[in-house]
Amino acid sequence: MTKRPEKGRGLFYHRDSEAHSELAPPQYVEWARGEAARLGVSFSGTPEAITAMIARGQPADGDLYLDYGVSGNLLSRPGFDQFRERAASDPSVSHLFVSKRDRLGRPDNPLDSMLIEYQLRSAGLTIVLMGGKVLPAVGPGERIELADLLTSLIEYNESGKFRRDLAEKLIHAKIRLARGGFSIGGEPLYGFRRWLCAEDGTRKRQLEDHERVKLPGHHVLWLPTATEELAVVRRILDLIEATPAARVARILNAEGIPSPKAGHVRTRNGVKFETSGQWTQNTVRNIATHPLLIAVWEYGKRSEGDQLRFTKDGPRALGRGDYSPDGKLKTVANPADQIIRTPAKSDAVTTPEKFELVREVIAARGRHLKGKARTRGQSPNPLGGRIYDLTCGWLMYRYAKRGKWCYGCGLYQNSEARCCRHNTVQGETATRFVLDCLRQLVLTPSRLAKLKTRLGELADAERGDDPAQRQLDAVRTDLAGLRRKVQKAAENMALSETREERAAVAEVFLRLKDQESALERRLATHRPAPSRVDPQRQVEAALGALDRLAESLGAGAADWAAVGSAFARTNANLYLRFSEVVKGRKTFNVPAGGVVTFGSAAPPGPLYTGPTDRPIIRKMLAAGEPVTASPGRVTPGDSNAGQDVTGSANVQRGTRRCS
Known part of the structure; x- marks a missing residue:
């Protein structure tokens, strides 16, 4: 045990899981200052300092340590970890000031917090609690009194049980609010605002962002009162019937319309940052399919929490399905019969007929992607949705193969090798080829002059139109x-x-x-808006982008996302024909020719535009329906018999399209 002075330095720790009580921590620091003076312990913390820590989101400052907005069941917290580390390593520290035991933690297992407390006391530290209670240091060979151990066990057990009791109360309160058509928390839908209303829906006043009001007989309603935003919502509903959500998002971003999250500040891993303010595909889709647009509330679509979980009948205990294979908690989707549906106390934004039509259109567009994981990390896929097999007219899907990535015939994969052939091409080779074609097309003298002129016109127009x-x-x-x-x-x-x-x-x-x-x-x-760049510099930067992409490919440090962006901007597409090549005892299908197109150029042959999901393809084959753009050229059974397609079936979302 480290030798410590009897009256050395004191450290203060406080935790607040809700982050709503900004006035309490300064009072606790004032209490610690009084106790330090009474005990003759040095302590430099001030109420003003901890108030500044709350404002900055700072976990430590001098003798003060704080976890603000951090749950007590987490044994590792930024402020608590630094508090324990200094208490153990600084020999001048002799006293620890904590208002209550539950500030140290509300553990799921009381023995966890008891062990932490014992480690602090056995390191020669005295813990001072409010109410005149002092937990003295435990010397070598000393034992803690049984009464003290039992008190510690009971208090930590009660502090942990408090979280479960609170979760049960909150769930019952949310169910009551849900059945009344009131908000149960969160940010309102785009076009709606939070209003303080009576039980019968009578409006009291609109609430500011993050404003909290407690008024007996009144609750919060989301009402469609943001006129300008509602005009955007109606426009989204009109566009999305014939325009994909991603394209709608690009249109709104191009017009400079702020997204629902524009100007908001988020905290990730303790670091605050401002959101991009850009529209995304998910933002558009979530707005267009929200039931509040037809004055219907849906509560409890998902369940989360580490104590109890929400159902329409009340709280439920956690089961195995609430944990991932590695033992971590996960958010789960509730079955349809557990969702609370209530008429909203607001006017509808659109008609039920149009709303259902929009939902059906969006569901039909994404049916072949449902249940498939999105691309994770930095997996290269620059030709996703842009490379076709002319044998059958299908897209070629990306898949990993022996540490590399390839594109293979989508029909061969989804028909389980019953149609077409095992036509594949190396992904990096195909990408380099299309990029070289793009450079060759753009950098010819005649086209380069036209391109410079056009880019200059666009840059001038962009500078003048914000x-x-x-x-x-x-x-x-x-x-x-x-x-x-x-x-x-x-x-x-x-x-x-x-x-x-x-x-x-x-x-x-x-x-x-x-x-x-x-x-x-x-x-x-x-x-x-950011300051505009000189048009000539914009033109030079645009022309230099292709050269830099080519150089990065040659250096082996390719930016595949930038390459994919270049292909998207130029609408580059690659159409391949294949032929058989015998190598030893094996026969391979390799590219034998093809066509590269840019812009609005038409494809060189018919393309398949039907369903692409594997179960649907299986049913179509069983019914004798065509699954290719050229039924006469590719028929069931016209494949490489015996080829294994299971390894290539795990394709990414970015490689698929469906009409």
Whole structure:
């Protein structure tokens, strides 16, 4: 045990799992200062310092250690780990100030926190708790009194049990709110705002972001009151019937329309960062399929939590299905019969018929991808959805093979080797070939001159036309007009002669003030566009991109994502024909020719546009239906018999398309 002074230095630790009590930690520090003075212990912490730590999200500062917004069942926490490390390694530390035992932890197993407490005390440290309770250091060979051990066990058990009791209360409260059609937490849907309303739905007032209000008989409703955002929602619903969600997202981003998360700050691994503010495919799809658009609430689609989990009938205990194979908790989707569906206390944004049509369109587009994992990590797939087998007209799917990656005939894989042939091509070889074709096409003298001119025109146009600034100017114009209306309404209210007239004008005035506040918030959260780059430099950068990509390929450090982006921008497609080549005793199908197209060039042959999911292909083959673009050229049984296709069946989402 480290030899420590009897009255050395004191350290303070505090934890708050909800991160709502900003006034309590300074009071606890003031208590620690008083105890340190009484015991004659040196302590430098101040209430102002811990308030600043909360604001900065800082876990340690001098003698203060804090975990704010961290659950107590986690034995490893940023502030707690640093607190324990210094307490054990700094010989000048003699006392530890903790307001209550449950601040050290609310463990799932009380023995875990008891062990941590024993390690601190056996290191020669005295733990001081509020209420005058002191846990003295344990010297070598000393035993802790049985009464002290039992007290510790009971207190840590109760602190851990508190989390389970709280989870049960919260779930019952959420079920009650859900059945009443009220919000049970989270951020409102795009186009909706949080309103404080009575039990019957009567509106009290709109709430600010993250504002929390406790008013008896009142709860939070999500109401469609963001007029400009609702116009975007209706536009999404109109576009998505004929336009994929990813393309809708690109359109909205190109027009500079802020996404639902624009300007928001998130925390990841303890680090705060501002979101990109960009629309994504998932954002568009989630908005278009949210049942609130037809005034229906759906609660409990998923369950999470480490104590109890949400069902429509009440809390349920965790089972094996709530854990992944490595023993970690996971979020699970609840069955349809466990979802609470309630009429919302708001108006519908669209009709049920149109909503169902949109859902059916989106489901049909993604049916062949359902249940398939997304591409993880940096797996190269620059030709995903851009390389075709002309034998059958199918896309070729990417798959890994002996540490490398290839593209193989999609029909051969999904028909389980019953149709087409085992036509494959090395992924890197095909990618280099298409990139070389792109460079050759672009960098010829005649095309290079035209390209420079066109890029210059686009750069000039982009410099002169800023969608974000245009939208900001429109908001300022609307705000100016709205303020004139507010002033006029105020004058009319002052001139009103009867109570009824004043009430009518007051209602209009309050509505105008709410709209004025919304526009002012939009102006306050506007992020200025980055400064424009000189058009000539933009042209040079665009032309140099291809050379840099080629150089990176030659150096063996290819940026496959950038290559894929170049192919997407130029709409590059590769169509291959195959022939048999005998090598020794084996016969291989290798590329024997093909066509590379860019832009709007038509494909050199018919392409398959039907279903691609393996179970559907199996049924179509059993029914004798065609599964290729050229039924006369490829028939069931026209394949390399005996080839193993199980290894190539694990394709990635980025390689597939379905009409």
